Amino acid sequence: MTKEDEIFLDRINEYADKVLDGIDPQKTQVSFQLEKLRPIMEELAKENNSTVEETFIRYMDLATERSVTLERKFQSTLGNMNTYGDVMDGNKI
Secondary structure (H helix, E strand, O other): OOHHHHHHHHHHHHHHHHHOOOOOOOOOOHHHHHHHHHHHHHHHHHHOOOOHHHHHHHHHHHHHHHHHHHHHHHHHHHOOHHHOOOOOOOOOO
């Protein structure tokens, strides 16, 4: 991910934190959430000379990439717990 991509993603995430504060994403319709994000998507689309749809797709791609990267870092930090067995399983020590 380029520095420009990180800035792009961070701008949307910061905006989302403000406008979606207190909203449970599991209980809120996606269409409502997307409508709340429309202003930042339109702003970025205009800045990047693209459509709102293209901006949304770029956002989803970058958010997925970041999520995968963070999960890989977490897993590599945690290590493979199966190597040592489940600490809650008394049969493996």
